[in-house]
Amino acid sequence: MLDLIFRGSFIASGAAAGGESHAADAGHHAVSYTGVMVYVGFVIAILIVCMVLAKKGLNNRFFKNKITASFEQLYYFIENLAVGIIGPHGRKYIPMLMVFWLMIFVSNLVSLFFDTAPTADLGFNLAMALMAIGYVQWEGIRANGVIGHFSHFAGPKLTGALIGINFLIFPIEIISEAMKNLSLTLRLYGNIHGGHQAVTAMNKLGEPWVPVGAFLLPVKLLTCVVQALIFCLLLCVYIGLVTHHEHEEGHAHDDDHGHEDHSATLEPEASPA
Amino acid sequence: MANDIEKKPSSSTTAFKIIIGITLMLAGGYLNSQHTFKSIEEPLAAQGIPLTFGNTISVIGVFLILFPVLNSFFFAPLMTAINERNRELENTFSEAESLRKEMGDMKSAYEKRISDTEAEAREKIQAQLKEAQDLRTQLMADAATAKEHMIAQAQEEISREKDKIMNELRVEVVNLALGATEKLIGENVNNETNKRLVQEFIEKAEVPSK
Numbered sequence: 001m002l003d004l005i006f007r008g009s010f011i012a013s014g015a016a017a018g019g020e021s022h023a024a025d026a027g028h029h030a031v032s033y034t035g036v037m038v039y040v041g042f043v044i045a046i047l048i049v050c051m052v053l054a055k056k057g058l059n060n061r062f063f064k065n066k067i068t069a070s071f072e073q074l075y076y077f078i079e080n081l082a083v084g085i086i087g088p089h090g091r092k093y094i095p096m097l098m099v100f101w102l103m104i105f106v107s108n109l110v111s112l113f114f115d116t117a118p119t120a121d122l123g124f125n126l127a128m129a130l131m132a133i134g135y136v137q138w139e140g141i142r143a144n145g146v147i148g149h150f151s152h153f154a155g156p157k158l159t160g161a162l163i164g165i166n167f168l169i170f171p172i173e174i175i176s177e178a179m180k181n182l183s184l185t186l187r188l189y190g191n192i193h194g195g196h197q198a199v200t201a202m203n204k205l206g207e208p209w210v211p212v213g214a215f216l217l218p219v220k221l222l223t224c225v226v227q228a229l230i231f232c233l234l235l236c237v238y239i240g241l242v243t244h245h246e247h248e249e250g251h252a253h254d255d256d257h258g259h260e261d262h263s264a265t266l267e268p269e270a271s272p273a
Numbered sequence: 274m275a276n277d278i279e280k281k282p283s284s285s286t287t288a289f290k291i292i293i294g295i296t297l298m299l300a301g302g303y304l305n306s307q308h309t310f311k312s313i314e315e316p317l318a319a320q321g322i323p324l325t326f327g328n329t330i331s332v333i334g335v336f337l338i339l340f341p342v343l344n345s346f347f348f349a350p351l352m353t354a355i356n357e358r359n360r361e362l363e364n365t366f367s368e369a370e371s372l373r374k375e376m377g378d379m380k381s382a383y384e385k386r387i388s389d390t391e392a393e394a395r396e397k398i399q400a401q402l403k404e405a406q407d408l409r410t411q412l413m414a415d416a417a418t419a420k421e422h423m424i425a426q427a428q429e430e431i432s433r434e435k436d437k438i439m440n441e442l443r444v445e446v447v448n449l450a451l452g453a454t455e456k457l458i459g460e461n462v463n464n465e466t467n468k469r470l471v472q473e474f475i476e477k478a479e480v481p482s483k
């Protein structure tokens with residue numbers, strides 16, 4: 001059992017058998033397409049089961065069901081994160097942030113007990129990063145318009161001969177924006193896959209009797225939380241950067257009208273969910 | 274606040290997202306099976322970057338399905354429940370606040386009524402006291418008048434009785450004097466004349482009373 005949990009391949013190897021691994025050499029194994037999809041399905045199944053159980057406890061005035069109470073706490077946590085970083089209009093991003101948080105966190109938890117996990121796959125992480133950064137660009141365009149959003153990449157508005165600096169800043173900012181995908185992807189992949197590699201390497205020290213890598217379990221558990229937090233936190237920061245002008249203008253508009261109706265300035269917008 | 278997060282996307286948008294998601298999932302699987310990105314993936318894998326673009330495309334599809342499904346299945350009901358509870362709590366607090374205000378108003382009205390009642394009672398007591406004082410003064414005055422009247426009447430009666438007794442005394446004295454004189458001189462003198470004479474004498478000899 002220990003071998004299955006800490007060193008074995010369990011589902012991953014079974015699932016990988018149905019697909020094809022392109023880079024099984026040199027320790028950089030990539031789980032096959034089928035394997036990743038099995039893991040993703042497993043994570044989604046865990047989420048759905050938890051949500052079905054939690055939904056039963058929604059009828060009470062106070063959530064006595066522990067799973068419902070946990071989701072409630074997660075909601076407040078994400079709300080604080082969104083409102084604290086993005087601002088009051090950050091509430092509309094809560095469902096999206098919760099989906100990202102839950103997918104990353106549960107995937108990371110899966111990585112504690114199985115040989116691999118969705119978040120230990122570069123393709124999966126890249127997909128999440130592309131979704132996140134793509135959504136940030138979409139929100140930026142919605143908030144500032146196409147020209148307004150892309151003019152941000154050119155830096156502050158300069159005049160005269162200094163305008164050349166804007167042309168220099170623009171490609172750098174575009175590359176920087178594209179690199180956000182890479183940074184989000186590699187950070188998560190490095191932490192989760194690196195955790196596996198560390199466990200595997202340490203297990204070799206105590207083979208065949210002592211699973212030394214098990215001592216890394218608390219650190220890996222901390223990594224599960226921290227990585228989910230970092231991903232959502234950075235997403236909030238990115239959204240806040242592209243939408244804060246809209247919010248400030250909304251406040252300025254309020255001031256012009258003597259704070260008549262604060263909520264009226266915050267146009268309800270549909271979240272991606 | 275609640276409107277922002279409770280606003281549900283239209284069903285057509287959700288259906289569109291799900292269709293796109295399923296398409297991407299299938300497309301990712303198909304492209305992976307056809308090794309479409311092999312020319313990019315193999316050099317990357319050789320450099321230790323095990324990236325599978327088919328996975329990426331499929332996972333994007335999965336997320337496009339997950340966002341609306343999880344939102345409508347769980348997040349929207351969860352947020353509705355939390356917001357309803359918060360609204361209910363806010364209502365309870367505002368109700369408690371209005372009740373507290375109402376209680377304060379009632380308390381101040383009650384205190385005002387008490388102070389009014391006390392002032393009215395004080396006023397009535399003062400009026401009663403004044404009335405009693407007046408009555409006392411009146412009664413004292415009446416009593417004094419009655420006393421004076423009674424004293425005067427008594428003095429008058431005393432005077433009258435005195436006069437009457439004096440007259441009777443005079444008559445008695447005259448009779449005694451005449452009787453004594455008659456016995457002394459042994460003869461019957463003219464009673465009428467004598468009486469008149471004695472009477473005149475007594476009246477002249479009478480010491481005026483004080």
